[in-house]
Amino acid sequence: MKSHEKDKILIIDEDSNYIGGLRKSLNQAGYDVLSFDDPHKALEIIQDIHPQMIIADVDLTENADYSFFKHVQTIPELKNIPFIVMSNQKRVDDRIRTIELGVDDFISKPFYVEEVVARVENLFKEIEELQNHEEYSTNGFGGNLGEKNVIELIKTLESEKKNAIIHLKQGQFEGSIFVYQGNVHDAVFEDFEADEALTKLIVWTEGRYFIEYTDFNRPKVIVQPNELIIEFGRERIEQWDKIKYNLPPLTSALYITELTSTKNNISDDERKLISTLNGSKIIYEMVVQSPFDDIKALELIFKLYEKGYLKESDSPFSDEKKKVASLFKEKVNTPKNGDTSHLLHNLLQNNPQEPSDQDEDRRQDDRRQTDDRRKMSDRRRTHRIFNQKLFLNKTELMMIREKLL
Amino acid sequence: MKDIKNGSLKLSSKVHLLYHLFHGDKVSSMIDNLETNEIVDVQKFVWEKTVEFGLVSRGKHFDRKEITRKMTPTPIFQKQNGCTQPAYHCKGTECIEIHEECGRKKIKEHVDVMSESIWDYINKYV
Amino acid sequence: MRIGELLVVSPPGKLCEQFIASVCDVLEQKNDETCYGRMPVNDELAVHIYGVQLNGNIDAVSWDLISPKLLGYILLFDWDDADSLEKLSPTLDIFSAQFHAPLMIVGCVKNTTKIPMSPDFYEVAGIPIEKETRFSFCTATDPISARKIVATLIDILLEKV
Numbered sequence: 123m124k125s126h127e128k129d130k131i132l133i134i135d136e137d138s139n140y141i142g143g144l145r146k147s148l149n150q151a152g153y154d155v156l157s158f159d160d161p162h163k164a165l166e167i168i169q170d171i172h173p174q175m176i177i178a179d180v181d182l183t184e185n186a187d188y189s190f191f192k193h194v195q196t197i198p199e200l201k202n203i204p205f206i207v208m209s210n211q212k213r214v215d216d217r218i219r220t221i222e223l224g225v226d227d228f229i230s231k232p233f234y235v236e237e238v239v240a241r242v243e244n245l246f247k248e249i250e251e252l253q254n255h256e257e258y259s260t261n262g263f264g265g266n267l268g269e270k271n272v273i274e275l276i277k278t279l280e281s282e283k284k285n286a287i288i289h290l291k292q293g294q295f296e297g298s299i300f301v302y303q304g305n306v307h308d309a310v311f312e313d314f315e316a317d318e319a320l321t322k323l324i325v326w327t328e329g330r331y332f333i334e335y336t337d338f339n340r341p342k343v344i345v346q347p348n349e350l351i352i353e354f355g356r357e358r359i360e361q362w363d364k365i366k367y368n369l370p371p372l373t374s375a376l377y378i379t380e381l382t383s384t385k386n387n388i389s390d391d392e393r394k395l396i397s398t399l400n401g402s403k404i405i406y407e408m409v410v411q412s413p414f415d416d417i418k419a420l421e422l423i424f425k426l427y428e429k430g431y432l433k434e435s436d437s438p439f440s441d442e443k444k445k446v447a448s449l450f451k452e453k454v455n456t457p458k459n460g461d462t463s464h465l466l467h468n469l470l471q472n473n474p475q476e477p478s479d480q481d482e483d484r485r486q487d488d489r490r491q492t493d494d495r496r497k498m499s500d501r502r503r504t505h506r507i508f509n510q511k512l513f514l515n516k517t518e519l520m521m522i523r524e525k526l527l
Numbered sequence: 528m529k530d531i532k533n534g535s536l537k538l539s540s541k542v543h544l545l546y547h548l549f550h551g552d553k554v555s556s557m558i559d560n561l562e563t564n565e566i567v568d569v570q571k572f573v574w575e576k577t578v579e580f581g582l583v584s585r586g587k588h589f590d591r592k593e594i595t596r597k598m599t600p601t602p603i604f605q606k607q608n609g610c611t612q613p614a615y616h617c618k619g620t621e622c623i624e625i626h627e628e629c630g631r632k633k634i635k636e637h638v639d640v641m642s643e644s645i646w647d648y649i650n651k652y653v
Numbered sequence: 654m655r656i657g658e659l660l661v662v663s664p665p666g667k668l669c670e671q672f673i674a675s676v677c678d679v680l681e682q683k684n685d686e687t688c689y690g691r692m693p694v695n696d697e698l699a700v701h702i703y704g705v706q707l708n709g710n711i712d713a714v715s716w717d718l719i720s721p722k723l724l725g726y727i728l729l730f731d732w733d734d735a736d737s738l739e740k741l742s743p744t745l746d747i748f749s750a751q752f753h754a755p756l757m758i759v760g761c762v763k764n765t766t767k768i769p770m771s772p773d774f775y776e777v778a779g780i781p782i783e784k785e786t787r788f789s790f791c792t793a794t795d796p797i798s799a800r801k802i803v804a805t806l807i808d809i810l811l812e813k814v
Contacts, residue, residue: 537745537746537749538745538746538748538749538782538783538786539741539742539743539745539746541782541783542738542742542745542758542782542788543738543742545780545782545788546735546738546760549769549770550769575781576780579780579781580774583773583774584774649769649770649771649774652770652771652773652774
């Protein structure tokens with residue numbers, strides 16, 4: 123997380139009552155704050171100050187010309203910095219006008235300073251996330267394994283003859299492949315190491331990767347040359363894809379049906395696989411946790427699925443995750459003593475939360491603000507995109523379909 | 528090294544490709560005017576359609592090898608083109624970064640084989 | 654009354670009008686460049702289909718006003734006329750870049766015997782081109798054929814919901 127301690131915020135407001143309180147709170151939050159009560163004076167030195175954010179009181183009446191904002195937009199270095207407008211005019215039309223102009227956020231006066239500080243922090247965070255989306259940095263790059271799979275990444279590094287670590291992530295699973303001067307050197311995945319780990323990671327064609335160009339200090343434990351690894355990998359992927367094609371997505375959860383209790387036409391290996399299952403599990407979890415080679419595990423899962431012994435769970439959450447989700451809900455509803463936000467953050471990081479009706483209501487309240495802010499982020503892109511809002515629900519769509527056919 | 532981006536083929540190009548494929552035309556000539564990154568996408572797109580049509584037409588008996596065996600085997604292609612790179616390098620979509628002309632040639636050959644396969648699937652399946 | 658709206662786009666010609674008339678039974682309005690049809694589903698739900706003929710003049714339409722409420726778009730061209738596809742091409746690229754909604758691209762033939770392949774290839778779900786974009790064939794004057802196109806577009810929406 124980027125430190126904001128040195129971020130400079132410029133506040134322009136003729137009313138010193140507002141400036142004083144806001145400056146103090148933003149300083150306490152770690153920002154460097156400069157304030158002016160005269161926009162003309164601010165404009166004279168704004169290019170020397172080069173703030174990271176501007177908060178300005180702007181006249182939103184019909185005759186307002188937004189000249190300060192428009193002038194800032196003409197300065198190339200300042201054109202893209204976030205601009206928050208403060209005003210005591212509360213009409214929705216005025217608010218919409220500021221959004222259409224390209225302003226990043228709007229604060230009605232009077233306001234709670236804590237709210238402004240929170241908005242400022244959110245805006246900085248949003249910008250940082252937008253920048254991280256590029257996923258290119260000086261020490262590496264990242265992307266989607268659907269576009270460039272593990273084999274292609276190895277080949278890229280081979281041609282570059284560089285030292286790097288390929289970080290891989292698929293759902294809750296993470297692994298790394300170490301490449302030394304373009305050659306695969308070592309790998310780690312869950313409890314697996316070296317060849318075993320590489321065998322599991324090489325079939326990944328879903329998830330995300332990040333290539334980190336860096337030196338590392340590990341002995342060479344994978345001795346096969348890249349050529350053999352790649353050939354092996356290709357064969358594995360072909361076998362993997364063939365079986366995968368006939369199954370639901372690997373992120374789907376399957377559960378054991380009662381049919382297994384009859385023990386009809388189940389092989390010993392299939393029985394062994396089932397014994398490792400406890401309730402419903404996501405397919406890829408089953409593969410990783412099975413005692414078999416991945417391809418064999420997937421084959422066994424497919425056979426059991428085909429025979430009807432494994433069925434798709436209605437909920438995308440495995441039983442483990444459902445338990446965690448309900449634990450999470452408990453934590454949220456229990457009054458907190460002290461700051462447990464870091465615990466919640468960790469929970470969210472690794473475990474999806476099942477949405478509830480209450481959550482939906484809460485989300486609807488926030489939706490307008492989030493939509494506005496997102497609209498502002500989208501404006502940074504070069505052309506307009508017309509997004510669709512679905513005004514009909516599933517039942518209505520199905521009724522239309524029935525009428526058509 | 529040129530940066531090949533995925534998904535750079537325009538929608539209209541894809542529709543034109545389908546138009547020619549479904550008229551039984553060889554599409555390799557269509558791709559002469561495309562950029563390197565676009566022809567990589569052409570191969571990807573045509574391959575996807577070949578597999579989709581193969582699966583509809585042949586069902587469980589569909590095997591990708593029935594298409595790939597019609598393509599010039601890599602060692603022979605390399606010999607024909609005087610290439611001394613290791614065999615695993617000779618993948619049109621990869622080598623096009625390094626040897627553009629040869630990579631293009633390989634992709635065009637692949638795309639022609641795939642076009643014929645699609646045409647076969649369309650006509651032999653009734 | 655809940656209303657679902659669709660937009661049909663074609664190069665200049667009769668395709669738009671024929672298609673909408675086939676889906677909706679009745680063409681409520683038409684002029685040189687636009688037409689409109691209505692398909693009631695029940696007492697509380699209806700589908701409105703608007704038709705626009707574009708000759709590369711995509712800026713002639715106020716997309717920002719109409720696009721947010723549209724369920725999707727159907728782009729028609731004459732399969733037997735390569736020129737028809739050429740005329741539609743710029744529109745295809747703009748739609749792909751700017752309209753994030755289901756899109757059906759349809760090659761129209763005079764009758765279904767002219768379609769170069771078995772319905773098994775295209776009828777079930779269309780031929781996928783991009784994430785929410787499918788290709789298919791239809792006979793614009795045949796209600797069954799035209800309605801199948803709209804049904805495929807609805808299927809794309811159902812996958813999203």
